[in-house]
Amino acid sequence: MRRRQFLLAAAAGLAVPGLVRAANVAGPVRIVVGFAPGGGTDVLARVIGQKLGVMWNTSVVVENKPGATGAIAAAYVAKQPPDGSTLLMAHVNSHAIAPALLDVKYDPRADFTPISMVGVTPNMLTCRPEQKVRTISDIVALCRKNPGKISFGSSGIGSAQHLALELFRMQAKIDVVHVPYKGSGPLVADLLGGQIDYAFDTMTAATPFIQQGKVIAIAQTRLKRAASHPGVPTLAESGFPGLDAASWYGLVGPKGMPPALAQRMNEDVNRVLVMPDVAERLKSFGAEDSGGSNQQFAAYITAESTKWAKVIKDAGVKAES
Structure with missing residues (x-):
């Protein structure tokens, strides 16, 4: 139901006159990915980035910084200027699992500006x-x-x-x-x-x-x-009741982004997600439950952080295992 309501709202937003897009981003935009080219995070970043580049009339490039299950890329983006020129394709690994398992150099909730959920996949x-x-x-x-x-x-x-x-x-x-x-x-x-x-x-x-x-x-x-x-x-x-280990992907920027800029980016990402070719591509990859507000994405990150911290503790998972 949430997804249906969001899609209707996003589609309605297309008809709102005078809605300002995030075309005032200074210079090219980078979407940093914490994994090697060819992986799921990389693929989704390129699908979304290509459409945003056309929408914003600027270059949107994907930059891969693999390592530490996305934590290296996340730490890098957390230190970038909050002007919208550097974004991160955040992932369950970088924003929910790694902080509970590794000595990461960032706070997944305090050091980023949530923009939009892109999708949840098995x-x-x-x-x-x-x-x-x-x-x-x-x-x-x-x-x-x-x-x-x-x-x-x-x-x-x-x-x-x-x-x-x-x-x-x-x-x-x-x-x-x-x-x-x-x-x-x-x-x-x-x-x-x-x-x-x-x-x-x-x-x-x-x-x-x-x-x-x-x-x-x-x-x-x-x-x-x-x-x-x-x-x-x-x-x-x-035979494994309750086993639930999904991946999710979403765009975030460094902390301190102007709220109006984050909101405009959220609206544009939501527009991209309901484009027929993008929606079909996401569906083919099993990416569901896309879109929503900045606030919804922030709440989701918080819930996932709590969930995975408990799983890691209860299961006794260690970084070296």
């Missing part, structure tokens, strides 16, 4: 086509027969994908090898190359490879199935 458990063990029950059995030998990749230590693996591992009571990468791009490359057995990846990054038949989708990690992948079961319905 993560996916995947394998290459040559892998014969493809069902959850068979994977659990394989891991139990080979303790400490079956490898699972993720997009980094402390990432949502890593925590999805940890929750799966603990509930299944299995001993596996975690192989962290600096983003989905190198993760998928090694999965396809046979360097790892399985991967927990973002649905955004995995979807093109699934569509091409290069990667097999085994399970997804939200409590509900994504509309774009209705045939892929959730882990929650596959």
